[in-house]
Amino acid sequence: xxxxxxxxxxxxxxxxxxxxxxxxxxxxxxxxxxxxxxxxxxxxxxxxxxxxxxxxxxxxxxxxxxxxxxxxxxxxxxxxxxxxxxxxxxxxxxxxxxxxxxxxxxxxxxxxxxxxxxxxxxxxxxxxxxxxxxxxxxxxxxxxxxxxxxxxxxxxxxxxxxxxxxxxxxxxxxxxxxxxxxxxxxxxxxxxxxxxxxxxxxxxxxxxxxxxxxxxxxxxxxxxxxxxxxxxxxxxxxxxxxxxxxxxxxxxxxxxxxxxxxxxxxxxxxxxxxxxxxxxxxxxxxxx
Amino acid sequence: xxxxxxxxxxxxxxxxxxxxxxxxxxxxxxxxxxxxxxxxxxxxxxxxxxxxxxxxxxxxxxxxxxxxxxxxxxxxxxxxxxxxxxxxxxxxxxxxxxxxxxxxxxxxxxxxxxxxxxxxxxxxxxxxxxxxxxxxxxxxxxxxxxxxxxxxxxxxxxxxxxxxxxxxxxxxxxxxxxxxxxxxxxxxxxxxxxxxxxxxxxxxxxxxxxxxxxxxxxxxxxxxxxxxxxxxxxxxxxxxxxxxxxxxxxxxxxxxxxxxxxxxxxxxxxxxxxxxxxxxxxxxxxxxxxxxxxxxxxxxxxxxxxxxxxxxxxxxxxxxxxxxxxxxxxxxxxxxxxxxxxxxxxxxxxxxxxxxxxxxxxxxxxxxxxxxxxxxxxxxxxxxxxxxxxxxxxxxxxxxxxxxxxxxxxxxxxxxxxxxxxxxxxxxxxxxxxxxxxxxxxxxxxxxxxxxxxxxxxxxxxxxxxxxxxxxxxxxxxxxxxxxxxxxxxxxxxxxxxxxxxxxxxxxxxxxxxxxxxxxxxxxxxxxxxxxxxxxxxxxxxxxxxxxxxxxxxxxxxxxxxxxxxxxxxxxxxxxxxxxxxxxxxxxxxxxxxxxxxxxxxxxx
Numbered sequence: 015x016x017x018x019x020x021x022x023x024x025x026x027x028x029x030x031x032x033x034x035x036x037x038x039x040x041x042x043x044x045x046x047x048x049x050x051x052x053x054x055x056x057x058x059x060x061x062x063x064x065x066x067x068x069x070x071x072x073x074x075x076x077x078x079x080x081x082x083x084x085x086x087x088x089x090x091x092x093x094x095x096x097x098x099x100x101x102x103x104x105x106x107x108x109x110x111x112x113x114x115x116x117x118x119x120x121x122x123x124x125x126x127x128x129x130x131x132x133x134x135x136x137x138x139x140x141x142x143x144x145x146x147x148x149x150x151x152x153x154x155x156x157x158x159x160x161x162x163x164x165x166x167x168x169x170x171x172x173x174x175x176x177x178x179x180x181x182x183x184x185x186x187x188x189x190x191x192x193x194x195x196x197x198x199x200x201x202x203x204x205x206x207x208x209x210x211x212x213x214x215x216x217x218x219x220x221x222x223x224x225x226x227x228x229x230x231x232x233x234x235x236x237x238x239x240x241x242x243x244x245x246x247x248x249x250x251x252x253x254x255x256x257x258x259x260x261x262x263x264x265x266x267x268x269x270x271x272x273x274x275x276x277x278x279x280x281x282x283x284x285x286x287x288x289x290x291x292x293x294x295x296x297x298x299x300x301x302x
Numbered sequence: 303x304x305x306x307x308x309x310x311x312x313x314x315x316x317x318x319x320x321x322x323x324x325x326x327x328x329x330x331x332x333x334x335x336x337x338x339x340x341x342x343x344x345x346x347x348x349x350x351x352x353x354x355x356x357x358x359x360x361x362x363x364x365x366x367x368x369x370x371x372x373x374x375x376x377x378x379x380x381x382x383x384x385x386x387x388x389x390x391x392x393x394x395x396x397x398x399x400x401x402x403x404x405x406x407x408x409x410x411x412x413x414x415x416x417x418x419x420x421x422x423x424x425x426x427x428x429x430x431x432x433x434x435x436x437x438x439x440x441x442x443x444x445x446x447x448x449x450x451x452x453x454x455x456x457x458x459x460x461x462x463x464x465x466x467x468x469x470x471x472x473x474x475x476x477x478x479x480x481x482x483x484x485x486x487x488x489x490x491x492x493x494x495x496x497x498x499x500x501x502x503x504x505x506x507x508x509x510x511x512x513x514x515x516x517x518x519x520x521x522x523x524x525x526x527x528x529x530x531x532x533x534x535x536x537x538x539x540x541x542x543x544x545x546x547x548x549x550x551x552x553x554x555x556x557x558x559x560x561x562x563x564x565x566x567x568x569x570x571x572x573x574x575x576x577x578x579x580x581x582x583x584x585x586x587x588x589x590x591x592x593x594x595x596x597x598x599x600x601x602x603x604x605x606x607x608x609x610x611x612x613x614x615x616x617x618x619x620x621x622x623x624x625x626x627x628x629x630x631x632x633x634x635x636x637x638x639x640x641x642x643x644x645x646x647x648x649x650x651x652x653x654x655x656x657x658x659x660x661x662x663x664x665x666x667x668x669x670x671x672x673x674x675x676x677x678x679x680x681x682x683x684x685x686x687x688x689x690x691x692x693x694x695x696x697x698x699x700x701x702x703x704x705x706x707x708x709x710x711x712x713x714x715x716x717x718x719x720x721x722x723x724x725x726x727x728x729x730x731x732x733x734x735x736x737x738x739x740x741x742x743x744x745x746x747x748x749x750x751x752x753x754x755x756x757x758x759x760x761x762x763x764x765x766x767x768x769x770x771x772x773x774x775x776x777x778x779x780x781x782x783x784x785x786x787x788x789x790x791x792x793x794x795x796x797x798x799x800x801x802x803x804x805x806x807x808x809x810x811x812x813x814x815x816x817x818x819x820x821x822x823x824x825x826x827x828x829x830x831x832x833x834x835x836x837x838x839x840x841x842x843x844x845x846x847x848x849x850x851x852x853x854x855x856x857x858x859x860x861x862x863x864x865x866x867x868x869x870x871x872x873x874x875x876x877x878x879x880x881x882x883x884x885x886x887x888x889x890x891x892x893x894x895x896x897x898x899x900x901x902x903x904x905x906x907x
Binding site: 099102103107109110111112113114116117120121122123124127235239242243246275278280284287288291292 | 374376421422424425427428429431432433435436437439440443444446447559563570574604605606607608610611612613614615616617618619620622
């Protein structure tokens with residue numbers, strides 16, 4: 015393998031990795047807050063990709079413009095899902111928690127198939143298409159924008175979490191729910207906020223991803239499984255860890271795709287999940 | 303919500319045992335056997351019923367692992383697919399008869415289950431669910447690429463002359479109906495028997511509380527492995543059946559994630575951990591999907607899945623115990639409030655406590671703890687602690703919070719591994735043994751906060767413990783009732799443990815540990831949370847237990863009560879043993895007073 019090829023793989027791997035990271039960050043946020051894995055997270059991604067696609071093909075709105083709108087709409091969807099569904103199982107058994115979001119996953123996927131059909135769609139010729147040549151390395155614009163978008167989103171999330179009052183309350187609830195309650199934090203509202211932020215993150219990921227990946231009803235399944243691995247890699251519930259995990263996986267799957275048939279490129283990623291949860295359940299960054 | 307789930311699961315163990323149930327079952331089975339003659343070759347209905355039976359059987363099989371053992375798998379397509387591929391490949395490559403292929407398929411699937419469980423049963427909750435998802439997806443992807451198994455194109459089932467012997471019937475699909483019906487019936491009977499069998503009780507105990515089940519001597523890994531072997535093996539047969547039924551298999555139709563989801567949804571919708579749940583779930587889900595397919599043509603445009611999804615959400619939010627809970631009286635919640643037995647029952651009618659039945663000799667150590675140390679980060683929780691437990695004594699361990707009592711307790715019952723030092727039971731080293739092994743060797747603990755198996759009745763709680771050493775159900779039942787009587791809870795035998803008061807739970811915990819017939823009973827604050835009026839009763843009970851020949855080590859904060867109970871006390875502070883001896887001496891010990899009250903108070907006194 016030449017240095018240039020390696021560099022090329024690294025760049026495209028990191029581009030994808032930022033998308034994985036952004037999806038994983040949303041998952042980790044919710045897991046850290048309330049110990050719930052959102053199995054419908056991939057379907058949130060799918061919805062935002064369809065939104066971006068239809069805005070582009072029907073409304074002739076460029077993904078760059080729709081991105082904030084999609085993020086805002088997804089925030090509302092996340093809050094809605096929290097109040098209508100998640101809130102009812104938050105004190106329930108783990109079974110009930112798993113099946114609630116699992117049911118949502120099945121429902122959204124089937125609904126997408128019903129309304130949009132099983133065909134694959136793609137956004138072509140948006141502002142974010144094309145490539146940039148940097149020396150001998152080709153940098154596809156969509157991937158570059160994904161990297162920039164994911165970085166900015168994570169930074170924004172960081173600012174919200176660590177430098178605003180709601181962010182502090184959010185972290186208080188995630189660290190000690192009862193103590194936060196006694197201090198007058200409205201845990202319910204904080205949970206809703208977490209679901210909103212989580213969905214907004216995945217909405218941004220969907221908008222960016224739609225520039226270089228096909229949209230179809232099951233698209234979420236592929237990404238969300240990988241996002242689970244990223245979350246496990248970073249330590250369940252750690253937002254920073256999820257970002258880091260996403261990047262590692264981005265590179266890993268590109269390298270695996272180079273050596274294996276491309277359909278099998280995620281198999282090493284899945285195996286990595288098993289290794290991590292069995293050998294180092296606190297994740298790469300977590301403390302033992 | 304947890305309570306609602308557990309309450310309903312509980313009620314399922316007590317089906318109507320009158321003549322009515324068998325009659326209904328027999329009549330409906332007869333009707334189902336004869337139904338194909340009435341259908342007169344209508345293919346849609348014939349297929350609908352065949353798939354219902356197949357799904358019911360798979361739902362029951364999933365339930366063994368997911369419902370009874372409590373391990374939620376969203377990867378059962380692995381076993382379905384392996385079953386389909388095994389018999390088909392055995393037919394193609396070796397010319398093996400499909401029935402023999404089915405047996406092979408069951409073995410291969412069961413083995414796959416065991417291999418999957420070996421690493422994954424260590425994972426809890428979501429970690430396990432996601433592990434099954436990623437493993438199933440990996441296997442799906444590998445089969446899609448693997449040319450030896452037909453890759454994405456799949457395999458055609460070798461055509462044989464139509465006959466029952468060949469598991470193939472040409473155009474006539476009726477025999478598949480009967481095979482599926484027989485399969486569903488057998489699996490249902492098997493699971494129903496299992497749920498009242500020793501293994502079923504153990505699995506339910508593990509589902510309810512893994513630590514408590516382990517503390518009684520049950521190896522979690524072993525029983526979960528047995529559960530997945532049965533579950534996967536039965537699904538393997540379903541895979542072979544499906545291959546013979548459709549005659550063409552490829553990765554999406556037998557290994558895809560939707561298969562895993564469909565298998566899990568059946569019992570989830572109907573009712574997890576119940577026998578009737580998967581039957582109900584299979585009828586509802588299969589009818590939904592077959593009719594929506596017929597109505598919307600093709601894959602039904604996934605209308606069935608939309609309704610599934612909505613149903614599952616509704617079930618999770620409003621009826622986590624599944625559809626069966628709509629038809630059953632919810633036992634746990636409708637049961638009468640637990641009577642405060644602590645106040646009403648006479649204090650422990652047991653064997654006389656006056657004279658110990660065993661001669662105690664000072665020089666008969668049964669458990670030797672030598673130079674045990676354990677550090678947690680910067681905290682030296684135990685520092686070179688040594689002592690001996692004498693046979694048939696009651697040894698009390700006291701000390702203020704943070705003295706290291708709980709760590710010491712953890713070391714003795716196998717939950718915490720010390721950094722150095724040794725623990726010997728009758729001269730045999732124990733270190734490194736897990737708590738279930740220690741329990742089987744006679745060291746059994748109770749919990750500071752009692753941990754009854756909440757889906758079971760009082761009696762069943764004890765029964766599970768008795769089944770550790772007594773395999774005969776009737777004898778185990780006698781033992782369970784005897785232990786309940788010993789702790790004064792016999793009149794609550796059939797009540798759900800869910801409704802037990804704190805005092806009752808404490809006694810239940812002790813009775814459960816006793817039913818394993820321990821050599822040494824380790825009690826973690828048996829008086830904590832017990833109202834003062836009931837304390838003499840508990841003390842009397844513990845003395846009676848010792849009188850029967852059980853050695854007792856007890857950690858307790860209530861110094862006054864303990865000094866009246868224990869033969870000897872060990873006082874601890876800051877991870878070290880500071881005093882040991884007769885209660886009166888230890889209680890007077892300056893170091894203990896110092897540790898509890900601080901130097902100044904002591905000086906002032």
